Amino acid sequence: MEDYQFNLLLDRFGYSRAGFRKVRRGVQKRLARHMQETGCRNIGDYIEVIERNRDVRLAFERRMTVSISRFFRDRGLWEKMQWQILPLLAGKSCEFVEVWAAGCASGEEVYSLKILWEDLRGSYARIPDLSILATDMNPEYLDRAKAGVYPHSSMREISEEVRSTYFETLADGKYALRSSIKEGLVWLAHNLLSDPPGVGFDLILLRNNLLTYYADGIRIPAFLRVSDSLASGGFLVIGSHERIPPGQPDLKHWGDCAYIFQKEREHAPLRTWKNGT
Numbered sequence: 078m079e080d081y082q083f084n085l086l087l088d089r090f091g092y093s094r095a096g097f098r099k100v101r102r103g104v105q106k107r108l109a110r111h112m113q114e115t116g117c118r119n120i121g122d123y124i125e126v127i128e129r130n131r132d133v134r135l136a137f138e139r140r141m142t143v144s145i146s147r148f149f150r151d152r153g154l155w156e157k158m159q160w161q162i163l164p165l166l167a168g169k170s171c172e173f174v175e176v177w178a179a180g181c182a183s184g185e186e187v188y189s190l191k192i193l194w195e196d197l198r199g200s201y202a203r204i205p206d207l208s209i210l211a212t213d214m215n216p217e218y219l220d221r222a223k224a225g226v227y228p229h230s231s232m233r234e235i236s237e238e239v240r241s242t243y244f245e246t247l248a249d250g251k252y253a254l255r256s257s258i259k260e261g262l263v264w265l266a267h268n269l270l271s272d273p274p275g276v277g278f279d280l281i282l283l284r285n286n287l288l289t290y291y292a293d294g295i296r297i298p299a300f301l302r303v304s305d306s307l308a309s310g311g312f313l314v315i316g317s318h319e320r321i322p323p324g325q326p327d328l329k330h331w332g333d334c335a336y337i338f339q340k341e342r343e344h345a346p347l348r349t350w351k352n353g354t
Contacts, residue, residue, distance in 0.1 A: 078109040082120040089124055091295040092141065100143050107140040138268070142215045143290065144182040148227075149189050149234040151317055157334060159193050162312055166279055167197050167204040174205045177278045179303065180269055180286030181211040184222025185231055190282070191258055192243055210274060212267035219264050225254035270299050273306035281307055285316040297322045304328060304340070313338040 083105050087094050097104060115133055117123040127137050149155045166174045178187045187209055194207045213219050228251055232240065244252040267274050269287045283303060287296055300322055307313055313328065315321060315336045321328065331337040 078105040078112070078120075080105075083108070085120055086124070087292075090127070090137075091292045093290055093292050093296075096290040100145070104141060104143070108137070111136060111140055139215045139217075141290070142182075142213070142218070143286075144215070144218050145285075146182050146185045147231045147234060148185045150185070152234060154314065154317065154336070155189060155193070157337065158190070158314075159196075161332075162280070162337070163193055163197055164200075166312075167194075167201055169205055169279070171205050173208040174279045175275075175277065175308075176207060176209045176280045176282070177273070177275070177306070178209055178211040178282045179267075179273075180283065181213050181222060181264075182215075182218050183227075183231075184211065184218075184225065185227065186282060186284065187211045187222065187262065188225065188243075188254060188258060191262070192239060195243075195258065207261055209262050210265060210278075211262060212265045212269075212274060214266060214268045216266055219266060223264055225259060227252050227254075269303070270295060273302055276306045277308045278306055279308055279311045281311070281313050283313060283315050285319065288315055288319040288321065293322075307340045309340055311340050313340065 080101070083097075083101060084094060086092070086108065087097065112120075112123050115123065115126050117126055127134050176190065178190070181187050191207060191209065194204075198204060211219075211222065213222075226247070232244075232252055235244075240252065243255055243258050245255060247253055265274060270291075281303060283300075287299055287303070291299070304313065304325065304327075312331065313321075315338075317336050319336065321338065325338075327341050328338040329341055331339045
């Protein structure tokens with residue numbers, strides 16, 4: 078697939094050219110194979126089939142997803158989570174701290190958060206259970222996340238202590254998460270452009286997906302829906318190179334960090350999603 082053909086697809090379906098600049102080659106290869114699978118001989122035919130056939134549209138959108146991650150990616154963020162954000166949430170007088178990992182890809186970010194939470198338990202007489210709803214629109218990514226098996230390349234930020242505590246080494250050299258660390262996690266297929274899967278979340282991880290790969294006309298209304306699902310006083314985390322849309326008075330930078338926000342609006346949040354449902 079040529080660049081000009083790829084740009085036609087990006088512009089037609091509301092994606093960001095800048096967001097795909099570094100990953101375009103891999104995505105183009107996936108789309109070229111998909112074009113062949115659908116019997117399309119040119120980009121015009123491909124666009125027409127995508128717009129006409131719901132199943133083809135869904136398959137196209139899944140091929141546009143990007144999964145680039147590893148455990149504790151962006152070490153500075155995870156240090157802030159470990160020493161500042163998570164202790165605040167652990168001190169809440171509630172049964173569950175509810176988290177939405179939006180666009181969770183293969184699950185490394187989700188499990189990184191769960192590992193830090195488990196490490197906190199030794200510092201408190203009692204802390205709430207961490208209830209994580211992890212969503213992604215690509216079922217292949219979700220299957221990998223549920224399996225919890227990762228190559229050495231995903232583990233390079235993990236210390237030997239963490240590796241021995243939370244992982245088992247497999248015969249093929251990969252690492253499998255112990256079953257205990259998977260408790261309290263719910264995996265759900267969900268498109269970030271649709272309505273959020275609940276409201277009243279204490280923490281939302283929205284890193285390197287919606288704000289990177291979509292054009293303003295799509296990402297801004299979708300982001301507003303995500304923001305509305307955050308509880309008063311809750312935290313929103315985006316990618317270190319991302320920016321939220323302007324004009325968000327209820328979202329304030331947390332401390333001096335440009336990619337962590339806290340919601341200031343005072344209201345009693347409704348909770349429509351609970352762990353395991």
